[in-house]
Amino acid sequence: xxRFFKSxxxxxxxxxxxxxxxGIVGFMAITGCTVIDGVYMTVITxxxxxxxxxxxxxxxxxxxxxFLIIISxxxxxxxxxxxxxxxxxxxxxxxxxxRKTLKKxxxxxxxxxxxxxxxxxxxxxxxxxxxxxxxxIIEKDxxxxxxxENSDLFFVEGNASEDEVLETAGIHNAKCLITALPSDxxxxxxxxxxxxxxxxxxxISRASHESSYKKLKLAxxxxxxxxxxxxxxxxxSLVVVPDLVxxxxxxxIGGKNTNNVEELRTEDITSSDKExxxxxxxxxxxTGCTVIxxxxxxxxxxxxxxxELKLVKNSKIIVLGRPEQIKSLKEKYNL
Numbered sequence: 001x002x003r004f005f006k007s008x009x010x011x012x013x014x015x016x017x018x019x020x021x022x023g024i025v026g027f028m029a030i031t032g033c034t035v036i037d038g039v040y041m042t043v044i045t046x047x048x049x050x051x052x053x054x055x056x057x058x059x060x061x062x063x064x065x066x067f068l069i070i071i072s073x074x075x076x077x078x079x080x081x082x083x084x085x086x087x088x089x090x091x092x093x094x095x096x097x098x099r100k101t102l103k104k105x106x107x108x109x110x111x112x113x114x115x116x117x118x119x120x121x122x123x124x125x126x127x128x129x130x131x132x133x134x135x136x137i138i139e140k141d142x143x144x145x146x147x148x149e150n151s152d153l154f155f156v157e158g159n160a161s162e163d164e165v166l167e168t169a170g171i172h173n174a175k176c177l178i179t180a181l182p183s184d185x186x187x188x189x190x191x192x193x194x195x196x197x198x199x200x201x202x203x204i205s206r207a208s209h210e211s212s213y214k215k216l217k218l219a220x221x222x223x224x225x226x227x228x229x230x231x232x233x234x235x236x237s238l239v240v241v242p243d244l245v246x247x248x249x250x251x252x253i254g255g256k257n258t259n260n261v262e263e264l265r266t267e268d269i270t271s272s273d274k275e276x277x278x279x280x281x282x283x284x285x286x287t288g289c290t291v292i293x294x295x296x297x298x299x300x301x302x303x304x305x306x307x308e309l310k311l312v313k314n315s316k317i318i319v320l321g322r323p324e325q326i327k328s329l330k331e332k333y334n335l
Contacts, residue, residue, distance in 0.1 A: 287328045
């Protein structure tokens with residue numbers, strides 16, 4: 001739409017320029033005047049200001065003047081209508097960008113929705129970007145959205161607890177929703193609305209108070225994260241077991257070719273329907289990575305599973321390795 005208005009705008013300018021050229025050349029040819037006089041005669045004619053002619057006009061000059069006035073009236077009318085439409089139309093640049101964003105969001109599938117772009121929302125977005133995950137951000141503060149207009153982030157302006165806003169963000173096709181609003185009450189409303197629209201959606205909610213934990217769980221949140229509690233536990237752990245915590249902090253799960261921990265689906269690493277054991281998979285020998293965890297289809301976690309553990313469908317394994325070993329693992333299984 002913007003290109004359409006832009007093309008009409010340039011057409012109008014071209015027509016105005018063409019009228020001026022026709023007038024200047026015409027007056028010079030008919031009256032024999034100079035270029036300056038031709039410009040002067042053309043301008044006072046097309047603008048209909050009515051000053052006196054520089055040179056007397058014969059019949060041919062008068063007919064040409066009439067012709068120039070008629071075509072200039074039509075051209076000026078067209079130019080004014082185009083410019084007015086361009087300025088007053090709702091299709092401003094911001095609306096055009098928003099429509100393009102919404103068009104891209106409608107094409108998304110299996111993406112993530114982040115509600116709120118505060119401190120926690122930004123951290124979630126940065127982590128998702130390192131993993132090349134598609135996501136949409138719902139934010140009601142226009143000033144926040146405008147600060148990131150030149151970035152590659154996709155924003156939907158509005159209240160995340162409203163069904164229409166969630167649907168605009170593509171909640172029907174989303175795989176996960178992260179609500180990181182500062183108010184527990186707002187997060188609760190978002191969880192309720194999201195779970196009602198898409199009961200298969202993975203919902204992760206932020207909570208500030210322990211009393212909100214059970215409420216958010218009952219509302220439909222799969223996971224409830226309390227940043228303040230996690231931060232306090234982490235600081236206390238640095239006192240009790242500092243070396244262990246520092247070691248865990250150095251295990252990266254994000255970034256390009258820098259991650260040390262990876263989660264793999266069984267279907268991605270087994271080529272047949274036959275259930276194989278970790279010993280038969282032999283990841284340690286083939287890639288250097290070590291299996292440190294196993295998640296059953298029922299959601300049960302097994303830490304440091306044994307070699308005879310069978311990998312069943314819809315299960316996952318968690319592996320540990322140096323960045324080059326994780327890279328080798330991904331290349332082997334085309335991950």
